[in-house]
Amino acid sequence: MRAARLITYRQPLELANVPDPTPEPGGVVLRVLACGVCRSDWHAWSGSDPDVVLPMTPGHEYCGEVVAVGAGVTRWAVGDRVIAPFILACGRCGDCSAGNQTTCASQVVPGFTCDGAYAEMIAVSHADANLTALPDTLSPEIAASLGCRATTAWQALVGRAMIQPGEWLVVFGGGGVGISTLLLGRALGARVIVVDIDQAKLDYATRLGADAVVNAATCDAPEAVREITGGGAHVGIEALGVEVTTVATMKSLRKLGRMVQIGMPAGDHTQMTLPMDVLYSGQLSVHGTRGMPSWRYPSLLNLIAGGQVDLSPMVTRTISLSQASAELAAFDGPTPPGVAVITDFAN
Numbered sequence: 001m002r003a004a005r006l007i008t009y010r011q012p013l014e015l016a017n018v019p020d021p022t023p024e025p026g027g028v029v030l031r032v033l034a035c036g037v038c039r040s041d042w043h044a045w046s047g048s049d050p051d052v053v054l055p056m057t058p059g060h061e062y063c064g065e066v067v068a069v070g071a072g073v074t075r076w077a078v079g080d081r082v083i084a085p086f087i088l089a090c091g092r093c094g095d096c097s098a099g100n101q102t103t104c105a106s107q108v109v110p111g112f113t114c115d116g117a118y119a120e121m122i123a124v125s126h127a128d129a130n131l132t133a134l135p136d137t138l139s140p141e142i143a144a145s146l147g148c149r150a151t152t153a154w155q156a157l158v159g160r161a162m163i164q165p166g167e168w169l170v171v172f173g174g175g176g177v178g179i180s181t182l183l184l185g186r187a188l189g190a191r192v193i194v195v196d197i198d199q200a201k202l203d204y205a206t207r208l209g210a211d212a213v214v215n216a217a218t219c220d221a222p223e224a225v226r227e228i229t230g231g232g233a234h235v236g237i238e239a240l241g242v243e244v245t246t247v248a249t250m251k252s253l254r255k256l257g258r259m260v261q262i263g264m265p266a267g268d269h270t271q272m273t274l275p276m277d278v279l280y281s282g283q284l285s286v287h288g289t290r291g292m293p294s295w296r297y298p299s300l301l302n303l304i305a306g307g308q309v310d311l312s313p314m315v316t317r318t319i320s321l322s323q324a325s326a327e328l329a330a331f332d333g334p335t336p337p338g339v340a341v342i343t344d345f346a347n
């Protein structure tokens with residue numbers, strides 16, 4: 001099969017013919033229908049994710065059709081179309097039993113700890129515990145975001161911040177996960193402010209229904225957010241993983257505000273200096289979050305099926321496998337609005 005392989009950090013992926021994967025016991029092999037290009041892939045590509053050992057096929061935000069089934073799998077058969085969360089939990093440990101699959105100590109993460117979905121096929125382990133049926137009404141390129149960005153946003157809003165209708169939600173970073181947070185936050189009845197330094201992304205957020213946007217390149221963003229909200233947002237989402245936006249998110253909250261760190265701090269950003277006086281005096285709550293347990297899929301799919309949220313405007317570029325390298329390199333600078341999804345694996 002064809003796969004785009006990361007051989008050397010920060011270099012174009014190598015398009016190679018590699019052996020077709022075979023399913024391990026409990027696992028399946030999928031023909032990949034669509035795979036998003038996510039900022040986390042850029043962390044792997046740039047060498048700032050310590051889990052990645054080269055060579056590696058990137059790609060963790062995908063959906064596909066089952067083409068082979070391993071021994072012991074009971075829920076899935078050849079021909080089923082499925083969505084996979086990027087964290088493949090074991091389904092059996094104490095954390096998994098308690099519903100906390102994202103903290104499973106035995107988890108595997110395609111594109112980081114094993115080969116991912118920048119390929120015609122992918123082997124997916126622990127299929128019964130992780131996979132969800134892809135609804136016929138959802139196109140693969142839109143469903144791909146249910147592997148990472150939309151689900152991460154959903155977990156942050158409903159599993160961590162417990163956002164309530166009518167609350168102010170501020171999102172720092174208008175990329176894929178930030179826009180997912182905007183769309184889902186609106187669907188949950190929040191009033192949403194998007195902050196970025198790229199006016200094109202802010203205009204895009206406005207078109208997608210943001211109640212307000214703030215350009216942090218031209219003003220003091222926390223001050224602007226406090227002004228718009230009459231004292232600060234109830235919930236702040238950091239969607240970049242860098243110090244300046246983490247600090248600004250904290251400073252944008254009202255008293256008793258809740259912040260969720262979605263952006264993955266990597267490289268120089270693993271250590272940050274934070275305004276702990278703001279946290280103390282505001283009596284803030286700060287949550288980390290990563291991925292979504294697969295049992296939350298029905299709630300999100302039901303919201304989409306009911307028409308309360310339309311994720312399709314997020315996908316602004318469908319690309320071929322050979323174009324993925326350029327999308328990864330583009331994360332070095334301001335990226336164009338919306339996300340890129342690989343749908344053509346033959347070119």
Ligand SMILES: [Zn+2]
Pocket residue numbers: 038039040041060061086148149
């Ligand atoms: Zn991702």
Ligand SMILES: [Zn+2]
Pocket residue numbers: 089090091092093094095096101104105106107
């Ligand atoms: Zn587990």
